[in-house]
Amino acid sequence: MTYIRKQWIAAIIWTTLSALIIPAAIVYGAETKHTTVRGRQSDVASFLKSYDVDTIFEHAQNTLEMYPEMSKVRILLYHNRNQPDTVRADYVYDNNTIYICIEDITEGVIAHELAHAISFHQYGGNRPDGETLAKWVDRMLNY
């Protein structure tokens, strides 16, 4: 009896602690056709519900007319509300990752960064007008 009660107490403490601590720390990943999205589970879920990231990826491909061989683009969702000076979204070619601030996401931002990923892969990371191309893709986003 005492043993069972101790287990229950341990279970309750564990559940409470994990509810308080773990969700903020867990990095959850979900795969789509063209991307893997990582971040807090609730952020990943709402991101995938709000944005059809594969359609946006294909829009970027079709606008650029570039279809390079590439692995899935990693999209890392993070929170950055208190750091207004930092870049709200960025694409890093070395690890094929888009870093994107969850508070600032729009379809245009996603299209822009995916366009960077696609054009980098098309030209091996050496395309001087990459920024112009990416801006063009997010402005063409009216499908």
Ligand SMILES: [Zn+2]
């Ligand atoms: Zn850019």
